[in-house]
Amino acid sequence: MNEKNTLFNWFKLVLKRDLVLSFKKIATFMVPLVFFLIVITLFPLALGTEGSFLSTLSSGVIWVAALLASLLAVESIFNEDYRDGTLDQFLISGEPTFILVLAKVLAHWLVTGAPLLLASLISTFFLYLPEGLLFPLLISLLMGTFLLSLLGALGGALTIGKTAILSAVIVLPLSVPILILGVAVITSALNGQDFFSYLYFLGAMLAIGIPGLCLATTEAIFINYD
Amino acid sequence: MINLIKKWLISLGSPPLFFKWASKILPWFFPISILILLTGLIWGIGFAPTDYKQGDVYRIIFIHVPSAILGQSIYLMMAIFGFICLIWRAKLAGMFLRSAAPIGASFTLIALVSGAVWGKPTWGTWWVWDARLTSTLILFFLYAGIISLYSSIDNKQKGDRAASLISVVGVIIIPIIKKSVDWWQTLHQPSTFTITSAPSMTPDMYLPLLICVIGFYSILFSILLNTLRAEILIRERNTSWVRQFLNNQIKE
Amino acid sequence: MLKVDNLSCQRSNDLVFKNLSFEVSKGANTEIIGSNGSGKTSLLKCILGLIEKNQGKISWKQKPIEETRTFFLKSCFYQGHQLALKNNFTVVENLRFSHSIFNSNEEKIISSLKEVDLFEYRERASSDLSMGQLKRLAIAKWLLDEHELYLIDEPFASLDQEGTLLVSSIIKNLNSKGCSFLFTSHTSSNIDSREILLDNYS
Structure with a gap:
């Protein structure tokens, strides 16, 4: 087997394993989704x-809920594998850890970020998102949630063996630009400005x-190991 | 020459030598820094001319500006030492990080509180969602995150390196945060408060301010040297040189 | 093959063992015996590079291990105290997603499950298995691929008489194929091996 092929296989193995695992355990993708919808519901209650008031708030509320949901779900990235010894096995497999991280981030996004996109579709009806903002909202969430998964992985790796709330405290201040840019995309679309510049950023x-x-x-990860 | 500098740097990096060096400097450096700070503050608060727009309220600048500068520069220092800690695994750099973070958080908090106190009479409100205030608040949260991270890790060296990593990542993201906060400002313009421009400075105003900044910096270094000394003693408590030092202390 | 020379290891300021030297040769077994906290697990993790060593040299096939890390890791198998099994996976899936095989070889999986007497449980969720059965499932992983060196943490813990005999026979079988074992336990087992009392090195 040549070098490139092995790396790709390694990536595929980790990705497939994480995806199969989360489909076995419904909670992994159900919990962030339900959390997101509950947070969305809390806003009209509070x-x-x-209608018009909620619709001005809608994009911001959806973004904040998505931010919280995806950062609180970092538990599944490294912590579980650390507890049952699987992470040890990954690290001593002799395969590059960088690829492992990449695969795990992608798996985390597919399991939490992508369903959030669907849930945000539903929540646009709850919060009366103004007409024509659906595309900017979805595209900004698509890119933003992937960035959040990356940041979440960093937080999760730094707090291996600790609670998810600690990693949220560390990572949330760093996620400010993602939130601002994500909402900026929608706001500038609402004002009829060109929102692609924010997307490019x-x-x-x-x-x-x-x-x-x-x-x-x-x-x-290595810091936590030696 | 290069070898000499190298030797000097290595000697600084070793805890016992640094401890000795710090113990020598502190007894005279600490009084001097207090002196500089008092000079700056007394001059600024007691003798500098009154601002024609804001009156005497502006004098809070002599605390507010130096602590805001320190809050930012301590974070930068932490990132630099964090980088050193990650790459060369220098123990002392990690200890620096641990001693500097609470100080940086305190100065940022002082900047925020003094800013609020200054804002009440000038803007009529304690808090304005202005770009600079918001970035400072986020900086404070970053400090809080770093402190809670290393204090949750039992192994000291692991804690140092984890804190180093997050401060290095943070310092790369900080310019992005600032830029994005600026954009956020231009997008949302609800503020009915226009920020009154800082008092235009005459030399007899900014000279005491400059002395205050220098005074704050020297106080910072005194505190840092002292907390580092304590940290070194705690960490190296099992080594022979610390035991010897403590025995000598008891005899005296 | 594996040579440990004058090794010392530290866990957060406490030295767990020092000046440990031994050698593992091809097809032979080495048993690390020590009480709780004597550093058995630390030794294995230190050899694997999961924790840093304090002092000393470890070499693999006459080369310092730092130079041949990837090569070394590929030719050894490690089973820690945690068995790296997922409760949500079925028995077969646990083997299929085991790290050491990229292209899951179904025949190999079935034959190794038969060898540890878990074949009829193959579609069960792993959470239904008892502790002893989980242990045997972990042992099935040894058989998926032959490795030159097996580093096993407490292979005999929570196994009944039958299980112990099974492990012994599997180890003997792998020995005859030229595989070496380095394993830990707190009492001497009746496997033909060189014994190292770790308590002597604290």
Whole structure:
């Protein structure tokens, strides 16, 4: 087997394993989803049900809920594997840990981020999202939730063996730009401005974040090990 | 020459030598820093001219600006030492991080509180969602995150390196945070409060301010040296040189 | 094959063992015996590079282990105190997603399940198995692929008489194929091996 092929197989093995595992355990993708919808429901309960008011808040509320849901679900990335010894096995497999992190981030996004996109579709009806903002909302959430998965992986790796709330405290301040840019996309679309410039910036952050944050996560795993 | 610098740097990196060096410097450096700080504060609060727009309220600047500068520069220092701690695994760099984080958080908090106290009479409100205030608040949260991270890890060296990693990542993200907060400002413009421009400074105003900044920095270094000394003693308590040092202390 | 020379290891300021030297040769077994907290697990993790060593040298096939880390890791198998089994997976899936095989070889999986007497449980969820059965499932992983060196933490813990005999026979069988074992326990087992009393090195 040549080198490239082995790396890809390693990536595929981890990804497939994580996906199969989360389909076996419904909670892994149900809990963030339900959490998201509950948070969305809390806002009209707290702020009143006046349509125009809710519709101005809608994009921000959806974004905050998505942020919390995806950062609180980091438990499944490394902690469970650490507890049952699987992470040990991964690290001593002789395969690059960087690829492992990449596969785990992708799996985490597929399991939590992608369902959130669907749930946000439902929540646009709850919060009366203004017409024509669906596309900017979905595309900004698509890129934003992946960035959040990357950040969440870093937080999860730094707090291996600890609670998810600690990793949220560490990572939430760093996620401010993602939230601002994500909401900026929608706000500028609402004002009829060109929102692609913000999307490009989100894309640039993804391009730097995928290698950069995965590298930092790899380092964080090793810190927890020796 | 290069070898000499190298030797000096290595000697600084070793805890016992640093301890000795710090113990020598502190007894005279600490009084001097107090002196500089008092000079700056007394000059600024007692003798600098009154601002024609804001009156005497502006004098809070002599605390507010230095602590805001320190809050930011301590984070930068932490990132630099964090980098050193990650790459060369220098023990002392990790200890620096641990001693600096609470100090940085305190100065950021002082900047926020003094800003609020300043804001009440000038803007008529304790808090304004202005770009600079918001970034400072986020900086405070970053400090809080770092402190809660290393205090939750039992193994000290692991804690140091985890905190180093997050401060290095943070320092890369901070410019992005600032930039995005600026955008956020331009997108949402609800503020009915226009921020009154900082008092235009005459030399007899900014000279005491400069002395205050220098005074704050020197106080910072005194506190840092002292907390580092304590941290070194705690960490190296099982080594022979610490035992010897403590025995000598008891005899005296 | 594996040579440990003058090794010392530290766990958060306490030295767990020091000046430990031994050698594992091809097809032979080495047993690390020690009381709780004597550093048995630390020794295995130290050899694998999961924790840092303090002092000393470890070499694999006459080369320092730092130089041949990937090569070494690929030719050894490690089973820790945690068995790295997922409760949500079925018995077969646990083997299928075991790290050591990329292209899951179904025949190998079935034959190794038969060998540890778990074949009729193959579609059961692993959470239904008893502790002893889980242990045997972990042993089935040894058989998926032959490795030059097996590092096993407490292979005999929570096994009944029958299980102990099974492990012994599997180890003997693998020995005859040239595989070596380095394992830990707190009492001497009746496997033909060189014994190292770790308590002597604290």
